[in-house]
Amino acid sequence: QQQVKQSPQSLIVQKGGISIINCAYENTAFDYFPWYQQFPGKGPALLIAIRPDVSEKKEGRFTISFNKSAKQFSLHIMDSQPGDSATYFCAAFAGGYQKVTFGTGTKLQVIP
Amino acid sequence: EAGVAQSPRYKIIEKRQSVAFWCNPISGHATLYWYQQILGQGPKLLIQFQNNGVVDDSQLPKDRFSAERLKGVDSTLKIQPAKLEDSAVYLCASSLVTGGSVPLHFGNGTRLTVT
Numbered sequence: 001q002q003q004v005k006q007s008p009q010s011l012i013v014q015k016g017g018i019s020i021i022n023c024a025y026e027n028t029a030f031d032y033f034p035w036y037q038q039f040p041g042k043g044p045a046l047l048i049a050i051r052p053d054v055s056e057k058k059e060g061r062f063t064i065s066f067n068k069s070a071k072q073f074s075l076h077i078m079d080s081q082p083g084d085s086a087t088y089f090c091a092a093f094a095g096g097y098q099k100v101t102f103g104t105g106t107k108l109q110v111i112p
Numbered sequence: 113e114a115g116v117a118q119s120p121r122y123k124i125i126e127k128r129q130s131v132a133f134w135c136n137p138i139s140g141h142a143t144l145y146w147y148q149q150i151l152g153q154g155p156k157l158l159i160q161f162q163n164n165g166v167v168d169d170s171q172l173p174k175d176r177f178s179a180e181r182l183k184g185v186d187s188t189l190k191i192q193p194a195k196l197e198d199s200a201v202y203l204c205a206s207s208l209v210t211g212g213s214v215p216l217h218f219g220n221g222t223r224l225t226v227t
Contacts, residue, residue: 004154031213032213036216043218043221044216049213089154091154099168100216102156
């Protein structure tokens, strides 16, 4: 029940296109959903996060869409750039001393 | 601010040997985490400290892994004896307070290869 399922495993997008990564969860106690970006040889870094009381959050070219009834959320990267090439992890957190549960990751490659 | 520091960056050992990793969190961060990231997978929490007390070590293989956080600052993670399946990147992270709703700041990790 603590799992967060992420898809696709890998994604190739042309420069200027839209990258979409999807995640689904089962545990209804999750109340905070961050996305982390990881470049090769680096640790993950927080990119954007959302709480389930809103359906969408946008920061620059990055948007999280959240569907509470379907228990799904997704990351959209608009106008994708080669510099966005990285591995993206969705995550979920249930509050208090609960641990953050990470998805399996999506390796994004943006080609010129 | 200085980020989370980890050393060494790489380590290659033979199975049944021991190894230790070191982490220095961001100054003032009360919570420190050790994650294991196997190639192609998301980070898995091994242990979480709040100051120098353990909050969660439910996924730490305690027969071979140990961790400590001295004086609520630096931390070491030890594996003894290592197994082939321990090959992974070991990430240290810290946060200002406990809770996933605050950003986790990760170090660049230690890549362990067990042969």
